[in-house]
Every structure is written in C-alpha cells, then in structure tokens.
Amino acid sequence: METKDLIGLVLIPIAMLGGTLFLTIWPRFRLPAFFFMAAAFVLSEKLDINFLSRQWYRGTTRGIEVSFVDILAFSVLASSMIAPRPGEKRVFWPASLGFMLLYLGYQCFSVAISEPKLFGIFEISKTVRAIIAFLAGAFIVRSERELRVLVLGLGCAVCLEGALALKHKLVLHVDRATGTLDHANSLSMYLCMMGPIFVATLNSSFPRFLRYFATVCIGFATVGVVLTVSRAGIPIFAVVMLGATVVCMTWKITLKKVAGTVVIVLGVCALLAVSWRSLADRFGDSNMKDELDENQFENRGQYLGLAKAILQDRFFGVGLNNWSYHVSKTYGERTGSPYEDYDDIPASVLYSAEIYDWAAKYAPPAHNLTLLTVGELGIPGLIIFALLWVRWFSIGAPFLWRRRPDPMYRMGTGIFFATCGIFLQSLTEWVYRQTPILLTFHLLLGTLAGLYYVRKRERRMAREDAYDAEEAWDSAGEPEPAPAEGRA
Numbered sequence: 330m331e332t333k334d335l336i337g338l339v340l341i342p343i344a345m346l347g348g349t350l351f352l353t354i355w356p357r358f359r360l361p362a363f364f365f366m367a368a369a370f371v372l373s374e375k376l377d378i379n380f381l382s383r384q385w386y387r388g389t390t391r392g393i394e395v396s397f398v399d400i401l402a403f404s405v406l407a408s409s410m411i412a413p414r415p416g417e418k419r420v421f422w423p424a425s426l427g428f429m430l431l432y433l434g435y436q437c438f439s440v441a442i443s444e445p446k447l448f449g450i451f452e453i454s455k456t457v458r459a460i461i462a463f464l465a466g467a468f469i470v471r472s473e474r475e476l477r478v479l480v481l482g483l484g485c486a487v488c489l490e491g492a493l494a495l496k497h498k499l500v501l502h503v504d505r506a507t508g509t510l511d512h513a514n515s516l517s518m519y520l521c522m523m524g525p526i527f528v529a530t531l532n533s534s535f536p537r538f539l540r541y542f543a544t545v546c547i548g549f550a551t552v553g554v555v556l557t558v559s560r561a562g563i564p565i566f567a568v569v570m571l572g573a574t575v576v577c578m579t580w581k582i583t584l585k586k587v588a589g590t591v592v593i594v595l596g597v598c599a600l601l602a603v604s605w606r607s608l609a610d611r612f613g614d615s616n617m618k619d620e621l622d623e624n625q626f627e628n629r630g631q632y633l634g635l636a637k638a639i640l641q642d643r644f645f646g647v648g649l650n651n652w653s654y655h656v657s658k659t660y661g662e663r664t665g666s667p668y669e670d671y672d673d674i675p676a677s678v679l680y681s682a683e684i685y686d687w688a689a690k691y692a693p694p695a696h697n698l699t700l701l702t703v704g705e706l707g708i709p710g711l712i713i714f715a716l717l718w719v720r721w722f723s724i725g726a727p728f729l730w731r732r733r734p735d736p737m738y739r740m741g742t743g744i745f746f747a748t749c750g751i752f753l754q755s756l757t758e759w760v761y762r763q764t765p766i767l768l769t770f771h772l773l774l775g776t777l778a779g780l781y782y783v784r785k786r787e788r789r790m791a792r793e794d795a796y797d798a799e800e801a802w803d804s805a806g807e808p809e810p811a812p813a814e815g816r817a
Contacts, residue, residue, distance in 0.1 A: 337378040341395055348404030353412045359405060360478050363469055366401040367482030370462070370769045371490065371509055371519070373398045377764075381447070385674070387653040387691045389701075389762040390451040398768065399458055406465040414471070423467035423778035424724045428717040429460055435713050436649050439706050443648025452650040455764060459771040466775025471783060473736045477539060479776060480530050480740075483769075484546040487523050490516060491549025494556040506556035515760045517562025520554040521750035522770060524566055525573035529743025532577035534734040551597065561757040569750040576729055576742055629757065632695035634664045636704045646707035656692035668692050694762075698755035721748055721774060724781050737780055744777040 352359050369376075379392035413419050433456050440449035469475055494506035494516065505513035527550065530543035547570075554566045638660045639647055647655040657668040669690040695701040703711040725748060728741030751770055755761045761770070 334380050344400045345403045349407040352404050352408035362401050362405050364478045364482045368485045369398045371486040371765045374764050387693050388448050388650045389694050390455050393454045402462050402465045409468040424781050425720045428720045432713050432717050439649045449649035459767050462768045463771040463775035466772045467778040470776045470779035476736050476740050487546045488549050491553040494553040498556050505558045513557040514758050515763050517557040517559035518754045518760050520550045521566045522747045524550045524570050525746035526743045528573040529577050529739045533736045533739035535736050561754050565753045569746045573746040632700045635660050636700040639704045644707050646705045649705050652705050653692045694759040698761050701759050741780045744773050
C-alpha cells in the first residue's frame with residue numbers, strides 16, 4: 330500500500346467525524362455542504378484516493394475509491410440523523426431502500442462464491458457509496474428550499490460539462506466531447522439523466538431566477554449531448570426532454586410559449602446543422618444488423634453471445650465485476666474473439682505504466698447493462714436488479730398524475746424522466762456503473778424517496794385532519810341526553 334493510501338486511511342475517518350460534528354453543531358452549513366456534494370459528484374473520479382488500485386483492469390471498478398464527496402455525503406447524512414430539524418423524524422425508511430439492500434446482499438453472495446473476489450469487492454464498495462448518497466438525499470430533502478439547492482448544484486455541474494464539451498469541439502478539435510467523464514457515451518448518459526430535471530424546474534413555481542438558470546442549463550445540456558455524437562444518447566435525450574415537457578407544461582397557448590418554442594427549434598436546427606457532418610458519419614458507421622451480429626468483434630451481438638456462453642456454464646454468473654477477467658480468460662476465445670489472459674501479466678510490470686498500453690488486449694464490460702448484470706450475477710441477480718428498477722419507477726410514477734407547479738411535485742416528475750433517460754441508454758451502455766453517474770443518480774433517487782415520503786405524510790395528515798373535523802362535527806351535533814324519569 331502506498332504512502333498516500335496510509336495517510337488517507339487516517340485522514341478520511343477523521344474528516345468524516347469532523348464533518349459530522351461540524352454540521353451537527355452548526356446545521357446552517359448543512360445546505361452548503363449539500364450543494365457542494367451535488368455539484369462535485371461529477372468530479373468524484375478526479376479527486377479520489379484509490380485503495381488497492383488495479384488501473385490495468387478493464388472492469389467497471391478498479392479499486393476502492395473514496396473521494397471528498399463521500400465525506401460530504403456521510404457528514405450530511407449522519408448530522409441529519411443526529412440533529413434533525415424541528416418537527417422532523419430522526420430516522421425513516423426511504424422507499425426502495427429494502428430492494429437496494431437486497432441487491433447489495435446478493436452482490437456480497439456473488440463475491441463469496443466467485444473467483445477472483447477482489448474485483449467484486451471493488452464494486453461492492455461503490456454500491457455502499459451509492460446507498461450513502463441515496464440516504465443523504467432522502468434525509469435532507471423536506472421542502473422547496475432543499476430542492477433549490479439541489480437544482481443549483483446540479484446546474485453548475487451541467488454547465489461545466491457543457492462548457493467543456495464546447496472546449497473539446499472548438500478548441501481541442503475532439504471528434505466526440507467527453508467533458509470530465511472520460512468518454513462521450515458517459516457524458517451522453519449523464520446529460521440524458523440531467524436534462525429532465527431542468528425541464529421540471531423551468532415549468533414549476535420556483536423563483537424566476539432559478540427558472541432562468543434552468544433554461545441556461547437546458548441549453549448547455551443540449552449542446553453537450555449533440556457534441557458527444559452518441560447514436561443512442563441523442564434520440565434518448567430528445568425523447569425524455571419531450572416527455573418531461575409534455576407532462577410538466579400547461580396547455581394554455583401564450584405568446585411567450587410560442588416565442589420560446591420558435592427560439593428552441595431554431596437553436597436546435599442550427600446546432601444540428603453545425604454538427605451534421607459528424608452526426609452523419611457517426612450514424613452511418615454501422616446498421617442494426619451489423620450491431621446485433623454475434624460474429625462481430627466488440628459489438629452488442631458479441632456481448633449477447635458471451636452472456637449466453639456464460640449462462641450455459643454458470644447459473645449465478647462469473648461474479649460481480651468479473652466479466653472482463655473471465656471473458657478475457659475463457660469466454661472470448663470460446664466465442665471466437667480471443668483476448669489476453671490477466672493471469673499472464675508478469676509481476677514485474679503489474680504496477681508499471683506500460684500496462685496502460687495493453688488495455689485493448691483485454692475484454693471491456695458488456696455495452697448493455699442487462700447483459701453485464703446477467704453475465705456477472707446470473708438469472709437471480711438480474712431478477713433482483715429488475716425489481717429494483719421497477720420499484721424506482723413506481724416511486725416516480727405517482728408524480729405524473731398531479732399536474733401542479735409546486736416544486737415538490739414537479740421535481741418528482743423530472744426525476745422520473747431522468748430515470749427513464751439513464752434506463753434507456755443502459756440498453757446500449759454499461760456506464761450506469763461509472764462513479765459520477767452512479768452517485769448522482771442515487772442522489773436523485775434519494776431526493777425522489779424524500780419527496781415520496783413528504784407526499785405520503787401530507788396525505789396521512791390530511792386524512793387525520795378530515796377525521797378529526799368529522800369527529801368534532803359529530804360531537805357538536807349530538808343532542809344532550811334527556812334526564813331520566815324520577816331524577817331530581
């Protein structure tokens with residue numbers, strides 16, 4: 330273990346304890362910490378300590394990562410539980426937490442029965458981080474005030490990504506913009522997740538400055554996703570943005586709406602015209618038949634064939650985060666696309682920079698979250714993961730039917746379509762598991778769980794108030810009993 334890792338092992342627990350005490354004693358700083366946490370999740374991979382790092386591994390996680398955003402998330406969560414706001418419960422059970430813990434438990438089972446175990450432990454550590462982010466969002470969001478802070482934090486992150494995408498295209502002349510996420514498809518998924526949040530903000534009763542800010546964020550997100558030239562991301566972004574707009578907007582036609590629509594259409598047309606050559610080349614690279622051909626190399630069809638080969642041998646899969654290891658070692662060759670074997674890496678160069686040049690010799694994760702999950706966790710793992718997604722959608726669905734501009738309802742709608750965006754692009758990508766996306770997504774899910782809890786509490790209180798009013802009416806309307814005969 331390197332010196333920086335030893336220092337981190339000492340300083341990180343101290344920072345978590347110190348942050349918790351600080352936010353407990355001075356709760357007014359809890360919202361600023363929440364803001365920086367939401368804004369900085371997108372930078373979590375750039376500012377972390379990677380314990381037991383295996384940077385040469387082509388799995389979805391390459392070490393036990395800990396970043397300053399984890400310290401913020403833990404401190405916000407712990408202080409919210411120790412010193413809740415007046416009138417708030419100290420602890421409650423957020424919706425979907427049970428399924429998340431079930432999935433975490435199955436991940437532990439998968440690691441226990443699989444070899445190697447180290448890569449699976451890496452992924453478990455990330456799942457724990459995601460649950461902490463989920464709980465932090467669930468325990469702190471109780472009112473419009475917290476939602477404003479969340480929108481501001483996420484908006485700053487989206488503006489950063491959009492500005493970097495423009496820099497990559499105009500200054501660095503990169504074919505596909507990546508932002509801070511290292512790959513264009515990762516940036517595309519992130520923006521597909523973020524876009525509906527700002528559509529909901531724009532169509533809510535938030536203060537005017539925040540709605541103007543949301544408009545700017547939508548512009549940066551649109552520019553960013555087009556500059557990624559993602560074949561799946563661009564149409565998915567259009568679908569979720571349109572869906573969120575249709576559900577959130579009012580149907581009253583005004584001059585302001587007409588002018589805004591014209592400006593949006595002209596802006597999108599101009600953006601597409603500028604990027605048309607890149608888009609045409611990208612979409613013309615392959616067709617659906619080639620993409621699903623199982624005899625091709627590293628296309629979706631090959632991943633389908635690999636998943637079939639794995640399930641023929643292993644009902645419970647090859648183990649969490651072990652796809653790259655076992656495909657490189659066994660299943661790639663068996664399906665006609667051999668890779669190098671990780672076990673053949675000489676110990677003398679195991680931690681050498683030379684290993685980075687060998688990355689293409691080892692299998693990448695399946696570019697389909699379903700195939701990756703079933704290949705690593707087997708049929709039972711896929712079922713549990715599917716139930717988790719169903720639960721997430723069921724939490725957000727009730728917010729679709731209450732067409733109220735109240736941010737406590739509108740943001741639920743935005744998060745529902747954000748979930749749709751990340752789900753749809755996961756059909757062609759694995760980067761749901763990438764740290765910035767996973768943590769931000771779980772923060773949104775925690776916020777959704779908090780809104781769901783507030784909604785249920787309001788409905789319960791309304792029923793209790795109605796019952797009390799009915800009892801009071803009945804008591805006031807009852808005639809006094811007549812005196813008994815013969816009583817003085």
